[in-house]
Amino acid sequence: MYAWIWRKLPFGLGGKLGGSLVLLGILGALLWYVIFPWAEPLLPFDDVQVGDPDSGYTQLDETFPDPSGSPSGEPGDGHDIPYDTGETPKPSASR
Template identity: 55%
Template sequence: MYAWIWRKLPFGLWGKVTGSLVLVATVGVLLWYVVFPWATPLLPFDDVQVGTAGTEQQDPNLVVPGDGAEVGPDEIPYDQHTNAPDPSASPR
């Protein structure tokens, strides 16, 4: 495919180089301003959950950065299981 495009571009070597750059820029602009904005709502990258939801109480034993507790460089300063509670038998 690239060889076919290269053969079809006119005006010798410098015309082919310039035409290639214009084609790459056009494809980039088309992706950036048309395709990516259209596809953004379809992708799950903005589906995040921060904090607690509903009436759940936050664990008072959580280490919160800035509350005077020392957190080591390899420690995660929040509860890792807040968003993944243990399964219960009662339906919600």
């Protein structure tokens, strides 16, 4: 099949190399913009589950304390660091 395509491309070696690159680009664009988006819902890559689905137990059932240290009833934003990071020293003047 590839030999047949190579023989059918026009314009000598330079044209055959250029034509091959154009055909590869068309094939890549077709895969990237048409085939892969169509097939993505059929593939299991986003079907992630923590725990054993057969046991009925998942880690999502567990509750964990709020790491922000805020009293209960005041939910933190989840980005608070639970320890003191100290002060960052100012840089010294360069010479």
